[in-house]
Structure formats: C-alpha cells, structure tokens
Amino acid sequence: MNFDLTEEQQMLSDSLRRFVTNEYSFEKRGEIIQSGHGTDPATWSALAEMGLLGFTFPEDYDGLGGNAIDTLVVMENLGRGLVVEPYLATVVLAGGLIRDAGSEAQKADILPGIASGERLLALAHSEPGARYNLSHVQTTARKDGDQFLISGQKTAVLHGSQASQLIVSARTRGNVNEESGLSLFLVDRHANGVTVDDFATHDGHRTAEISFSKVAVSADNLIGTLDNAFPIIEKTVDLGIAALCAEAVGAMEAMNAATLEYIKTRKQFGVPIGKFQALQHRMADMFIHTEQARTMAILAASEADSDDRARRREAISMAKTLVGQAARYVGQEGVQLHGGMGVTDEMFAAHLFKRLTLINLLFGDADHHLAQVSDGLLAKTA
Amino acid sequence: MDLNYTPEQEAFRAEVRQFLDDNLPDDIRERVQKRLRPDKAMTERWQKILFDQGWGASTWPKEFGGTGWDPIQQIIFEEECALAGAPRQLDFGLRMVAPVIMTFGNDAQKQRFLPGILSGEDWWCQGYSEPGAGSDLASLRTSAKLEGDHYVVNGQKTWTTLGQHADWIFCLVRTSTEGKPQQGISFLLIDMNTPGIEVRPIIMLDGEHEINEVYFDNVKVPAENLIGEENQGWTYAKFLLGHERTGLANVGQWKALMKRLKAVAREEQDGQRPLIENTRFRDRLAQLDMELRALELTVLRVLTDKRGPGPQASILKIRGTEIGQQLFEMLMEATGQDAIAHIPDALELDYNGPRSGSIDATPAAGDYFNMRKLSIFGGSNEIQRNIIAQLVLGL
Incomplete structure (x- = not known):
C-alpha cells in the first residue's frame, strides 16, 4: 500500500506541469479555441516529443509501456491548464482500445502513428437515446460479401471531426440494449456515406454528430472478434x-x-x-x-x-x-x-x-x- | 503507487484476526456488536488482554512498551479489532496524554505514567474545556499557582468524558496572565483522588452519563507533575490535538458499522420487501458507502505521506465525524418507527424484557442523539474549517 509516484512519474509530472504553465497560457488557449481547428499542432507535437501520446502503448509500438497511473499524472496536468487537445479521444480511448483489442497488424499500423502525433482517431459509440447505457446501440453493420455495410447515427463523438479514422461500434447481431452482438470497426472519417457535423463544446473541446449510410468497410477493419465487443x-x-x-x-x-x-x-x-x-x-x-x-x-x-x-x-x-x-x-x-x-x-x-x-x-x-x-x-x- | 496491501501486510492482518478469534471474550464482543452501554470493566479487561499479548499500545514505539507498528499496521489492527467487535481502547491515555509525555515529559514522568496507561491500570481523562472556554480554548481560567514544591489549582473543567472513572486527569491550567492568552498556559497531570476535586455528572440527551464537570478547589498538585516548561502548555496541547484528529477519522469502527447497516437493510422489512430494495434508501446507503471508501483511502494517503499529517488532519476529523453521524442516522432510519422506544434497561447485556422491534432498534435513536457530539468535540468542525483556511490555505 503506497500512494507515491515513481521517480519517473514525478519527473514527468514536473516537466508537463512546466510545459502547461509556460507554453499553454490562458491567452494562447483562447486563440487555439477560436482558430476553428479546435486543436493545436504545435502543442500536440510537443506532447508527442515528451513521449506522452504513446505513453501507455507497448514499447514494440513506439510506446513507453505505461499504465493508467501514468495517464492519471498526464491528465491531472492537462486538467490544470485546461488543455483542449484530443488526448482523451485519441490516446486514452481510441489508442487504448486498439492497444487492448486490436490485431497485431492494426496495432502496428495505428499505434506508432498516434504516438508520433501524426494520426488522430476518435471513438464513435454513443447514440441518440442511449444516455449513458453502453449497450444501447442501434447502428448496424450488415455483412455484404466480404465486407460490412454500416448504417446509423452516433452522437457526442469527442473530436470526431478532427480524427482521420473512427472506431465505430455497430450491432452485428441481436437487439438494442443487448450486450452481445456488438462489433467494432475502423472507419475512414472521409469514407463514402460518412456525414460529420462538427461542433465546439462549451469548454473549448470539439464534438461531432456523425451519421453512417451504408458505409462499406472491409472485414479486416473489424477490431477484436465479431459480436463480442461489449x-x-x-x-x-x-x-x-x-x-x-x-x-x-x-x-x-x-x-x-x-x-x-x-x-x-x-x-x-x-x-x-x-x-x-x-x-x-x-x-x-x-x-x-x-x-x-x-x-x-x-x-x-x-x-x-x-x-x-x-x-x-x-x-x-x-x-x-x-x-x-x-x-x-x-x-x-x-x-x-x-x-x-x-x-x-x-x-x-x-x-x-x-x-x-x-x-x-x-x-x-x-x-x-x-x-x-x-x-x-x-x-x-x- | 499501489493500493493493494503487501503479502506481509495481509499476513499481519491474518495474525491479528486469529488473535481476536482466540482472545476476544464473547460477552465483550456481544456487548459491542449489539451497541449496548459501554462498561468500564470491559474496557479494562480488553486492555489487559492486549497488554498481555504485547499489543497494549498499537501506536507507541517499542522503547515505551508499544508495538512499534507502522501506520498501515496500526490501521489494519484497528480495523480488524472493530470488525471483530472489540471495544475501542481508551484514547485519553494511549493516544492523547501518552504522546505528550513521550515527547515533552522528563524520564521520571515517562517511567511513572506510561506503564499504567499501557496496562490499563490507570484511567485517564482530559481537562481542557471550561464553561467559558470551548472553541476559544486559550481563554481558559482554571489557575495553578506555584507554592513551594506544589501547584494550587482552582477552577472548573467541563465535558470531561468518562471522568467519573478516572484516576488521572491531564489539564491545561493558567500559570500566567501576562502576554497573549496562549502564552500563560501549562500542562499539568493531576491525581483525581486529590482532596478538593469534585466530579459532577452531566446527563446527555440520550439519558446516559458519559460526561462530567470537574471542580478544583485548592487542589495541591506536586510541581513534578508539570509537563515540560511552565507556560508552554499550548504548544503541547496543539501537538495533542493533531494526534486526536487523526484518530477521530475512526475508519475501522465506521466500517464495522457500515457492515451492520447493510445487514440491517437486508433484515428490516419495508412492506413486502426487504428495505435494501427501497431505491431511495439504498441510494443513500451507496452514497455513504462511497464516502467511507474515500475516507478510508484518504486516511491511508495522509498517514503514509512522508511529510506527515499536519493541518490536513483536519480534513479527516471533519469527514470522519460527518460520515459517522450519517451512519448512526441511517441505522436509526433503517429501524424506522421501532427506534422511537426509549428502554434504558435494554442497553445491558442481561436484559431479557420486552423491546420494540429488532435488537438493532434498541440503541438506534439514543446513539444517533449521542453522536451529534462528534462534530462538536475535539475542536468543532467549524474550528477545523478555520484551521484549514488559516494553516493550509493561508487565509
């Protein structure tokens, strides 16, 4: 039983705190939010250089092999400066999901890109009417030959429009509110049939409403096993x-x-x-x-x-x-x-x-x- | 960072549990678990059993006969004792005056007073508050004048918990009226059998005799019973309050009560269903359960902090007492209208008469009334907020 940070964690916390204090002023944050992009490439690169974007990825994928305690240290410091970069959406959610459920090929393809700051991903899971129920998924992915056709509506997709790829949950079997029958797919944000409405949030982040209309994805874009994504x-x-x-x-x-x-x-x-x-x-x-x-x-x-x-x-x-x-x-x-x-x-x-x-x-x-x-x-x- | 107990700590827990299984007398366990009237003999018996095991003082260093346990071991010990139904050891000697004697007393005082505290032979009480000096403790007026080789003490102390049983009282007394009020206070140990001391009961709102007034009329106290230096008592008192506040979090006892409350919520009927199925009640239970978990981990976080507890201990006093009060309130509410009957005789172990509702209903309302004291004593929770504002936040 101990609550101490390791020496490395303490050093990381100190340097990130310095960065946020010195390089991420309230004024600068205001400009980033007003810019229309909602994110700042320079800040994101700086976080990448500090090793924070791949922090919790395995070393084989350009990560540092960290854990959720490391994420705690990072997020606390980002919170202190109200940093609006897509750390939660891309690193914690999308990156964490690929790390935990992706195939070797998917991990090799995606994680180094996130770690280097070159790739942004977002998780498109919530749906209208779901409120906070994670199994309330009506979006469907219908098998069509050797591909899937995804149709449905996703809401509150954090940094959805800024991402180049979306991780989309869809029902491949069963009924809404059933935990079984869900699957996850990697979908190109600019694919045919993907419509994105990008919004600012009240706190300077970005969110998107995204609809999918018979969006075709190949079977190798399935993440994890079919029907068992819950x-x-x-x-x-x-x-x-x-x-x-x-x-x-x-x-x-x-x-x-x-x-x-x-x-x-x-x-x-x-x-x-x-x-x-x-x-x-x-x-x-x-x-x-x-x-x-x-x-x-x-x-x-x-x-x-x-x-x-x-x-x-x-x-x-x-x-x-x-x-x-x-x-x-x-x-x-x-x-x-x-x-x-x-x-x-x-x-x-x-x-x-x-x-x-x-x-x-x-x-x-x-x-x-x-x-x-x-x-x-x-x-x-x- | 690792919130799991180490294998050594788990082994220690098993050792404590085994000891309690083997040595905690059934009648004591029953009395505690049924929340019956506390009893002097019971507290003394239990202290003696712990003393014989070498566990008389879980918070003391080895050199004074303590266990030398680290803070985590102390917490494990306290928690296991509470869960097993052991009575709380008497804080006034073990956790309050003893650390002052160890830190500021001379060798003769250590040799004279610490063994009696450890064995439970000497029952101690606290002489701090006075009718005119509550939150404003430094305004106390009980005087001690040095005449030759002894002090002559005159004045009155109040809210003296379990003073009716006490052999000794540690007192803050005024030895000077020069300078700021804090500067003329001394810390004096007084034998309760000295002529001129009178103890008068104060009956609390639950009808029980727990606290007292203590009057001093020309009481002669040997000068050798002064702790440290004359007029430095305020420093020692503040040191002591820091110790008291850490103990006041009382997590072990609250965990035992929470366990009981959950059981009561299953046993009590709400019409055709157990009370636990009443969502409104269960949500409040869940909220309290979470707050207790947060308190438990915060205590561990503060006590393992290498910088020491310091004024942050005030957080523990505030949260510990608030959570304790809510536990007793919910225990009362869980038993519903069965709690309204006041049956003082039923708080004894040999009671076989009629009662209203379950055995949990018997002490429920009385305990609730009694426990309003928690947020008032040991520095009221408002005083604790002043301490946080001034010493932590610098306001």
Whole structure:
C-alpha cells in the first residue's frame, strides 16, 4: 500500500506541469479555441516529443509501456491548464482500445502513428437515446460479401471531426440494449456515406454528430472478434472515466488556486474578502472535496487496467460519482467566490467551471454512477 | 503507487484476526456488536488482554512498551479489532496524554505514567474545556499557582468524558496572565483522588452519563507533575490535538458499522420487501458507502505521506465525524418507527424484557442523539474549517 509516484512519474509530472504553465497560457488557449481547428499542432507535437501520446502503448509500438497511473499524472496536468487537445479521444480511448483489442497488424499500423502525433482517431459509440447505457446501440453493420455495410447515427463523438479514422461500434447481431452482438470497426472519417457535423463544446473541446449510410468497410477493419465487443467498449470507457477523474482533479486544484488568489487580493469593506469566515469555510470545503476527489481518482486509476470486471466497475463508478459531485461543488463555489467576475468570459475560473461541469456529463454523471454502485449493493446482497 | 496491501501486510492482518478469534471474550464482543452501554470493566479487561499479548499500545514505539507498528499496521489492527467487535481502547491515555509525555515529559514522568496507561491500570481523562472556554480554548481560567514544591489549582473543567472513572486527569491550567492568552498556559497531570476535586455528572440527551464537570478547589498538585516548561502548555496541547484528529477519522469502527447497516437493510422489512430494495434508501446507503471508501483511502494517503499529517488532519476529523453521524442516522432510519422506544434497561447485556422491534432498534435513536457530539468535540468542525483556511490555505 503506497500512494507515491515513481521517480519517473514525478519527473514527468514536473516537466508537463512546466510545459502547461509556460507554453499553454490562458491567452494562447483562447486563440487555439477560436482558430476553428479546435486543436493545436504545435502543442500536440510537443506532447508527442515528451513521449506522452504513446505513453501507455507497448514499447514494440513506439510506446513507453505505461499504465493508467501514468495517464492519471498526464491528465491531472492537462486538467490544470485546461488543455483542449484530443488526448482523451485519441490516446486514452481510441489508442487504448486498439492497444487492448486490436490485431497485431492494426496495432502496428495505428499505434506508432498516434504516438508520433501524426494520426488522430476518435471513438464513435454513443447514440441518440442511449444516455449513458453502453449497450444501447442501434447502428448496424450488415455483412455484404466480404465486407460490412454500416448504417446509423452516433452522437457526442469527442473530436470526431478532427480524427482521420473512427472506431465505430455497430450491432452485428441481436437487439438494442443487448450486450452481445456488438462489433467494432475502423472507419475512414472521409469514407463514402460518412456525414460529420462538427461542433465546439462549451469548454473549448470539439464534438461531432456523425451519421453512417451504408458505409462499406472491409472485414479486416473489424477490431477484436465479431459480436463480442461489449467488454472492450466497457473497459475503454472505464479507462476514459479514470482519465476524466484525473483531469477533473487537476481542474479543481486550478480552481482552488485561482479562487484563493482572488479572495486574498479582492478587497471589500476595507479588507481582503478572504478574511470573512463565510468565505473561508466554503474555501475549506472546496479543498476537502478536492482532496477526496484526488483519492478517488487514484482509486479509479489503480483499478482501470484491471480485468476483474466487477471490482473495476465498482471503483470506476464510485470515483466518477464522488468526482462528479466534487466537480460540481468546486465549480459552482469557485464561480460564486469570484463574485461578478466569476461569470465573465475573461476569468480562468469561468472556463474551469465549464470544463468541470461537462466532465460530470461525460460517460455517466454522478446520478448514473451512484445508481450503478447502489444496484451493486443489491446484487451483492441477493 | 499501489493500493493493494503487501503479502506481509495481509499476513499481519491474518495474525491479528486469529488473535481476536482466540482472545476476544464473547460477552465483550456481544456487548459491542449489539451497541449496548459501554462498561468500564470491559474496557479494562480488553486492555489487559492486549497488554498481555504485547499489543497494549498499537501506536507507541517499542522503547515505551508499544508495538512499534507502522501506520498501515496500526490501521489494519484497528480495523480488524472493530470488525471483530472489540471495544475501542481508551484514547485519553494511549493516544492523547501518552504522546505528550513521550515527547515533552522528563524520564521520571515517562517511567511513572506510561506503564499504567499501557496496562490499563490507570484511567485517564482530559481537562481542557471550561464553561467559558470551548472553541476559544486559550481563554481558559482554571489557575495553578506555584507554592513551594506544589501547584494550587482552582477552577472548573467541563465535558470531561468518562471522568467519573478516572484516576488521572491531564489539564491545561493558567500559570500566567501576562502576554497573549496562549502564552500563560501549562500542562499539568493531576491525581483525581486529590482532596478538593469534585466530579459532577452531566446527563446527555440520550439519558446516559458519559460526561462530567470537574471542580478544583485548592487542589495541591506536586510541581513534578508539570509537563515540560511552565507556560508552554499550548504548544503541547496543539501537538495533542493533531494526534486526536487523526484518530477521530475512526475508519475501522465506521466500517464495522457500515457492515451492520447493510445487514440491517437486508433484515428490516419495508412492506413486502426487504428495505435494501427501497431505491431511495439504498441510494443513500451507496452514497455513504462511497464516502467511507474515500475516507478510508484518504486516511491511508495522509498517514503514509512522508511529510506527515499536519493541518490536513483536519480534513479527516471533519469527514470522519460527518460520515459517522450519517451512519448512526441511517441505522436509526433503517429501524424506522421501532427506534422511537426509549428502554434504558435494554442497553445491558442481561436484559431479557420486552423491546420494540429488532435488537438493532434498541440503541438506534439514543446513539444517533449521542453522536451529534462528534462534530462538536475535539475542536468543532467549524474550528477545523478555520484551521484549514488559516494553516493550509493561508487565509
């Protein structure tokens, strides 16, 4: 039992923190978001040079053989600076999925490209009406000779338009909401029949609504085995949730630092407002929530790579619940303590609040994951 | 980073569990698990059993007769004890005054006082709060005047937990009115059998006698019972409170109660179904379960931090007491209207009379009322937030 980072992890954390502080200013971030691309090639290359884009890939595929704890370290620092690059979409989700379920050929083809920063991928899984249910897939992939024809609608595809390839979940058998009968396919984002609507998100990231109309993919673009994709989808989402928990902790720390700075300097009634006990206690509660969230992000990262499904899922849902609740508390209070400035676009706190809010909504909000844990209690006692 | 216990730690856990299986008397286990009235003799018996095993003080270094266990071992020990139904050891001696004596006392004091604490022969209580000095502890007025080779103590202490059983009390007393209030306070050990001491019970809202007022009327205390230097008592008191707060997280006991609460939720009926199938109740149970897991891991994180606990221990006091209070509240709510009956006799082991509802209903509301103390004592949770704001956040 120990909570210490390794020397390498600590060094990595320090250098990424320096990079985010020095090279990724609030102003620069604003320009990147306004650019229309929504991503910044220079930042992405810098992350690639630090080895972060292939961090959790095996060394045979130009990676560093890292694990979810390494992702925790990266995401916390990206969260602290509100970096809007597609690290979650491309490295954690798509990269993690190919690493865990891809064939040798697929891994050799894709992972080095992600690691070098040359290739962006996205995971197209969520569908209208699914809310947070991972088996709610209506998109179909129909066998047609030696290829598949994919038809359906995907929503909330993070960085879908920026990616050159999409990993698409589709039903090859069974009915909507069945866990069996799902398969995963690698689809070219510009293939015939793929229509992409690209949107900015409130927090400066990008999302896409993507429709597939009889999109033809060859059988060697199948990832993993036919009809059995659900476990890998679930595990990939769990990796994503663990990463989001870490990102949220970084953003909460940044919110606390910004708020603390503000209430120490803003004067009313002749004194810094941080002298008022009403504000001090709320700041103390923000700190408590953040520390508790940090503990749970560590728990999530520790279990995210595990193949013990029940244990992993419980840890992930516990973490996402408490981190989601903390993100809401710290976000709202951070804005409140900034007073009128907190609701202006010029304040970093406002942007932290937006990211924290959206993190709660991604891959299951606090209510959803509370229900998972709650139903787990029922199952355990049955 | 690795959140799993090592094989050595798991082996240690097995050893503790085996010891508890073999040595925890059934009547004590029953009394604790049924949440019956605590009993002095029971606490003393259990301390003696641990002492004979060499486990009398899980948090002490070996040189004073402690186990020399590391923080993880201490946590494992506490957790296994709580899960087995062992009574809580008395904190006032073992975790509060003993570290002060070890750190600031002289050799004669260590030799005189530590063995009695370890064996459980001496029962200690705490003399901090006064009627006019609660959260503002430094305003305390109980005075100690040096006259020749002894101090003469006059004043009143209050909220003295289990003082009715005590052989000794460690007191903060005023030895000077010069300078800031904190500067004139000394740390004095007083024999409760000294003439001039009177203990009066304060009955708590659950009808139980747990706390007391202690009056000092020209009480003569040998000067050799002063810990450290005169007027430096505030420093020692702050040191002690840091120790107390870490213990107040109380994770082991809360885990045992959570286990019981889950069982009660299965046993209690909600119409035609077990209570656990009531989604509204179960969601709150799940929320609390998660918060307890977060507390457990946060305690481990703080205690294994090489920089030491420091003011962050205030987090543990706040969260530990909030979670504890919610546990007792849910235990009460789980038993529903069966909890309304107040049957003081039923809190004894030999009770065979009628009761309302299940055995879990008997102590439920009384415990809930009693446990409101958790967020008030040991530095109220508002004081803890002040500490975080001032010492951690620099406000």
